[in-house]
Amino acid sequence: MRPWAIIARKEIKEQLRSRRTFLTLVIVPFLVWVGVGLMHAFLFGSMTPEGPLAAPMDMHLTLLDPEDGNGTFGFLARDIIMSIAANLSVNVHEVSYEEGMKLVEEGETVLYVLIPEDFTENLTSYGFGTIKMWIDPTSPRASTVASAIEAGLSILEQRRIIADMRAIRAVPFTFLMLSFMLIFSAMWGPMPVITTSFAGEREKKTLEVLLTTPVKRTSILLGKLLAAGFAAAIYMGSSIAGMGVYNWLMAWATAGALAGAEGMVLTPEQAAVIIASALLTVLLSASLGIVISCFARTTRDAESYYSALFTLPMMLIAGTAMMRFEDLPLALQAIILAIPFSHGVLMINNFLIYGKPWPAIAASALYMLAWAIGALLVGAKLFEREEIVETRKVRHRKKRIGLLARLRKRSGL
Amino acid sequence: MDEAVVRLEEVTKRFGPVVAVDRLSLEIVRGEVFGLLGPNGAGKTTTVRMICGLLKPTSGKVFVFGYEMPKDALRARRHIGLLPQESDIYEMLTGRENLEYFGRLYGLEGEELKKRVDEVLKLVGLSERADDRAGEYSGGMKRRLMVARAIVHDPELVILDEPTMGLDVFAVRRIRRLIRRLAEGGRTVLLTTNDLEDAERTCDRVAIIDRGRLIALGTIRELEEKFEERGLEELFIRLVEGEGE
Numbered sequence: 001m002r003p004w005a006i007i008a009r010k011e012i013k014e015q016l017r018s019r020r021t022f023l024t025l026v027i028v029p030f031l032v033w034v035g036v037g038l039m040h041a042f043l044f045g046s047m048t049p050e051g052p053l054a055a056p057m058d059m060h061l062t063l064l065d066p067e068d069g070n071g072t073f074g075f076l077a078r079d080i081i082m083s084i085a086a087n088l089s090v091n092v093h094e095v096s097y098e099e100g101m102k103l104v105e106e107g108e109t110v111l112y113v114l115i116p117e118d119f120t121e122n123l124t125s126y127g128f129g130t131i132k133m134w135i136d137p138t139s140p141r142a143s144t145v146a147s148a149i150e151a152g153l154s155i156l157e158q159r160r161i162i163a164d165m166r167a168i169r170a171v172p173f174t175f176l177m178l179s180f181m182l183i184f185s186a187m188w189g190p191m192p193v194i195t196t197s198f199a200g201e202r203e204k205k206t207l208e209v210l211l212t213t214p215v216k217r218t219s220i221l222l223g224k225l226l227a228a229g230f231a232a233a234i235y236m237g238s239s240i241a242g243m244g245v246y247n248w249l250m251a252w253a254t255a256g257a258l259a260g261a262e263g264m265v266l267t268p269e270q271a272a273v274i275i276a277s278a279l280l281t282v283l284l285s286a287s288l289g290i291v292i293s294c295f296a297r298t299t300r301d302a303e304s305y306y307s308a309l310f311t312l313p314m315m316l317i318a319g320t321a322m323m324r325f326e327d328l329p330l331a332l333q334a335i336i337l338a339i340p341f342s343h344g345v346l347m348i349n350n351f352l353i354y355g356k357p358w359p360a361i362a363a364s365a366l367y368m369l370a371w372a373i374g375a376l377l378v379g380a381k382l383f384e385r386e387e388i389v390e391t392r393k394v395r396h397r398k399k400r401i402g403l404l405a406r407l408r409k410r411s412g413l
Numbered sequence: 414m415d416e417a418v419v420r421l422e423e424v425t426k427r428f429g430p431v432v433a434v435d436r437l438s439l440e441i442v443r444g445e446v447f448g449l450l451g452p453n454g455a456g457k458t459t460t461v462r463m464i465c466g467l468l469k470p471t472s473g474k475v476f477v478f479g480y481e482m483p484k485d486a487l488r489a490r491r492h493i494g495l496l497p498q499e500s501d502i503y504e505m506l507t508g509r510e511n512l513e514y515f516g517r518l519y520g521l522e523g524e525e526l527k528k529r530v531d532e533v534l535k536l537v538g539l540s541e542r543a544d545d546r547a548g549e550y551s552g553g554m555k556r557r558l559m560v561a562r563a564i565v566h567d568p569e570l571v572i573l574d575e576p577t578m579g580l581d582v583f584a585v586r587r588i589r590r591l592i593r594r595l596a597e598g599g600r601t602v603l604l605t606t607n608d609l610e611d612a613e614r615t616c617d618r619v620a621i622i623d624r625g626r627l628i629a630l631g632t633i634r635e636l637e638e639k640f641e642e643r644g645l646e647e648l649f650i651r652l653v654e655g656e657g658e
Contacts, residue, residue: 204501212465213518214490
C-alpha cells in the first residue's frame with residue numbers, strides 16, 4: 001500500500017472510531033436541518049389552510065350595515081368574507097360589535113372584521129368604503145387570512161374598499177429580539193466554562209487531585225456551577241450591550257418607523273421576568289452541561305455532546321419565538337412544552353405579548369427550575385461515580401442473553 | 414509497636430471481569446518510606462486510588478489513619494497528599510497560585526498559608542519562578558510543582574505515584590532527596606514506582622505486586638536474603654517473571 005493510502009486509512013479509521021466525529025459529522029448537521037425544517041414547517045405550515053400543521057382557526061365578524069335594503073354592499077362583503085374564510089378552512093363567528101371589541105381587548109380572537117354601518121352609504125356616495133380588521137400579529141395564519149380578505153374585497157362592484165388594519169396586541173419586536181438573544185446567550189454562555197471545568201479537569205487529570213482534597217463533591221460541584229454562572233453573566237452582559245447597539249442601529253436606520261425600536265427602557269417588571277428567564281436558562285444549561293461533562297472524557301467530547309444536545313431545542317425555540325403557540329398542532333405543542341429551554345422563551349412571550357398570564361409564567365419558571373434541580377442531582381450522582389477518575393469501564397456489563405436463549409432457559413430445554 | 418497509617422485487609426478490586434487488585438493485605442507504618450513496586454498494570458495506581466478513597470474496594474477493607482475508606486474519606490484526606498501518576502497543573506495560574514489554591518482547600522489561610530507555600534516552593538526549587546504562569550514551566554518544573562502541591566498542607570501521609578517519571582537526572586535526585594527529607598521529618602511516604610533505583614535509594618520497605626497480587630513484602634535486605642538474590646532489579650525480575658510463568 002502506498003504511504004498516502006496508509007496514512008489516509010489510519011486517519012479514516014481514527015475518525016470512524018471517534019464518537020466526536022460521529023456527533024459533529026453526522027448528528028449535528030442532521031439535527032440542524034431537522035431543526036430548520038421544523039422551524040420553517042411551523043412558520044409556513046401554520047399559514048396554510050390545509051396540511052398537517054394547519055390548526056383550526058376561528059375569526060369573528062360584525063356587520064353593522066343596515067338590513068333595511070340600504071346595506072346591500074355590507075351583505076355582499078360579508079358573503080365574500082364567508083366564502084374566502086370557507087376556502088381557507090376558517091370558522092367565522094358572527095358577533096355583536098360589543099362582543100367583538102371585548103374579544104379584541106381580551107386578546108381572545110386572532111382576527112376580527114367589522115363592516116361599519118356607513119359602509120354601503122360611503123361606497124355609493126363616495127365610491128370607496130372602509131372595513132376594519134383587528135389582527136393578532138403573532139398568528140401568521142390570521143395575517144394570511146386578513147391579506148386574502150383585503151385582496152378579495154379590494155374592488156367591489158367597481159368601487160374601492162379600504163382595509164383599516166389594526167393589531168390586536170403590540171409585538172415589541174426589538175425587545176423580543178433582545179430577549180431571545182439573551183436566552184440563546186444564556187444557553188451557550190456556560191458551555192466553555194462547564195466543559196473546561198469538568199471534562200477539562202478530567203482530561204488533564206487535575207480532577208483526581210481535587211477529589212483527594214477534604215472537600216465534599218457537592219461543594220466542588222457548587223463552586224464550578226457558580227463559576228459557570230459568572231461566565232454566563234459576562235456573556236449575557238456582553239450580549240445585552242451588543243443588542244443595545246443593534247437596537248440603536250435599528251432606530252437610526254428606520255428613523256423610528258419600526259415599532260418598538262425607539263427606546264430600550266424596560267420596566268422593572270419586564271426586566272425582572274427577562275432576567276429570571278435568562279438566569280433559569282443559565283442554571284439549566286450549566287446543570288445539563290455538568291451531566292454531559294460527566295460522560296465526556298475530553299473537553300472536545302463535551303463540546304460536541306453539548307452542541308448535539310442543544311441544537312434541536314434552539315431551532316425549535318427560534319421557530320416558535322414570534323408566533324402564536326396555539327397555532328401549532330397539539331403534538332408539536334407537547335414537544336415544545338416538554339423541552340425545558342422553550343420555557344425561557346415562553347415566559348418572555350407571555351409577558352411581553354400575551355398580557356402577563358402570571359400562572360403560565362410561574363409554571364414555566366417552575367418547570368425550568370425542576371429540570372435544573374433534577375439535572376444537578378443527576379450531575380451530583382454522576383460526579384460521585386468511580387468513572388470520574390477511573391477511565392476503565394467500572395461497571396460489569398451483564399452478558400446479554402438473546403430472546404431464544406431466554407425462552408429455552410425458561411422452558412428448560 | 415509501630416502504628417499503621419495505612420492498612421489493607423484482603424482488598425480486591427474488580428473492573429468488570431478484570432481483577433485489578435487481588436486480596437491484597439499490607440500495612441504501612443508511621444514514618445517509613447514504603448515502596449509499592451510492580452510492572453505496568455500490576456494494580457499500583459488502583460491501590461493508591463483505593464487508599465485515597467477514590468475507588469471503593471469490591472471486597473476487603475482499607476483503613477487510613479484508622480478511618481475506613483471511602484466511607485470516612487473526608488476525614489482521612491486532610492492528612493493525605495497525593496501526586497497522581499498522570500496529572501497536570503492549572504496552567505493559567507502561577508506556580509504560587511496553584512499551591513495557594515490547594516492550600517486553601519486543605520484549610521490553610523493567611524500567614525500560615527503564605528509561609529507554607531514559600532517553604533514548599535523553596536523545597537522543590539521553584540521560588541524564583543513562583544510568580545510565573547505554570548503553563549510556561551518545563552516538564553520537570555511542572556512535576557516539581559505537583560510534588561509541592563502534594564505536600565503544601567504538610568500531610569502526614571504523602572502518596573507519590575511514579576514521581577520521577579519522565580524527569581531528568583537532576584530533578585530525579587531532587588525528588589529523591591525530598592522523599593528522604595519527608596521521612597526524616599516524621600512523614601509517611603507511599604511511593605509507587607517502576608523505577609527500581611528510586612525504590613532502592615529511598616524506600617525502607619517495599620511490596621512487590623503483580624497482576625494485583627502481593628508477591629513479596631519486606632525490607633530490600635530481607636527480600637534479598639529470603640530469595641537469595643543480590644540487588645532489587647534481579648529480585649524483581651525473578652519474582653515477576655516467576656509469577657508470569
